[in-house]
Amino acid sequence: MLQEFKDHIAAHFSFLSGSRLLIACSGGLDSVVLTEMCHSLKFEFGVAHCNFNLREEESDGDEKFVKSLAERLSVLFFRRSFDTEKYAKDHDLSIQMAARELRYGWFRELALEFQYDYVLTAHHADDNLETFLINLSRGTGLDGLTGIPEVNEIFVRLLLPFSREEILDFATEKNIQWREDSSNKSTKYLRNKLRHDVITELKAIHPKFLHNFKNTLDYLKQSKDFIQSQLVHLKKELFITSEIDIVKIPINKLRNYGNPRTCLYFLLRDYGFTAWDDIEQIVTAQPGKQVFSETHRLVKDRDYLLLSPIVEEISDREYLISEEEQTIMIPPGTIKFRKVSEIVQKDFKTIYVDKEKLKYPLTVRKWKAGDYFYPLGMKGKKKLSKFFKDEKLSLLAKERVWILCSEKEIVWIINYRADNRFKITPQTKQLLKITIT
Structure with missing residues (x-):
């Protein structure tokens, strides 16, 4: 696996060469294997560990383990302790979302303060499948079905082509030690329930399920890339910017594309709109009908839909x-x-x-x-x-x-x-x- 990992980096992540890296390490199997392999390839990196204080002594044990790992590898160790439950309550978030906000915010701070170029996280193929199924269950669009991005801002996921089984086999072969998170066994969380109850059954029914899923994900990504290229052409055809800060979309031209709702979804999704039923109806509505996102509004004029940023109301000022x-x-x-x-x-x-x-x-x-x-x-x-x-x-x-x-x-x-x-x-x-x- 180490050679495959090295080849994967050479083929897709050559920009990491000579970069300062920060590895997010929980102490679990995936992040420890990622840390060990990066050490074997002689990357320059530090290790960052979040203690979310959700499992009492077990959380403290994870922190000590990661600190010991960093000392053994002679790399910098960073840790931060969070009151995750309080943060979740104060911000009206689930524990999982609170932990996500806390860790990613801290990773960004560390990268900026200590001049790390990229942050590596240990997401792998099984994580991708779980994310796909979660998004599918929530009724996502194509974006949610293309999986976890390999590169997102400063965050890089090098293990996405590898399965949990491959990572486990590598750790066993190399006698690598890691910590087991007891909360991963609980099926009260959706991700864990999918992992233990659904995906296990899918793999039992079809042994090549994960392999086939990775192929499907590639097809979906290719479809997304194709749509993005067509969207550039669509915007050239339908976006008219003759007035300051106002984009005009000619309604007759829009109708010629056969499916106005789909066209408007791809044209407007980057402007924060979510009320797609209202947007579909605005095409045939009376002039003056408006639909708002947090940052923009869409207005029906006689022959056009008018898209503009929302500006502060200053009409009474002289x-x-x-x-x-x-x-x-x-x-x-x-x-x-x-x-x-x-x-x-x-x-x-x-x-x-x-x-x-x-x-x-x-x-x-x-x-x-x-x-x-x-x-x-x-x-x-x-x-x-x-x-x-x-x-x-x-x-x-x-x-x-x-x-x-x-x-x-x-x-x-x-x-x-x-x-x-x-x-x-x-x-x-x-x-x-x-x-x-």
């Missing part, structure tokens, strides 16, 4: 600008005021006005229902709501419109249109250039 101010930073951007002698640039981010027509302080605020202005180049007035409709602004774009006002009169719909009442005329004596960036 900003006053004195005549002396030349630059002000506000939510729509940085606005600059400069006296100039000629007009050299005109676009939707720059306007020129007759300074003498302004009444200070100027105000920048969000637009409100009932607001109207006199569009530059036109004689009559127009409500902003009508202007937005004519400009085909989306619901989200309208929410983000700010206006520059002189007293109650609109000077500029920022980023869109200036007001005719403040335009430059032959009688203008002072030109004021206003720019937003």
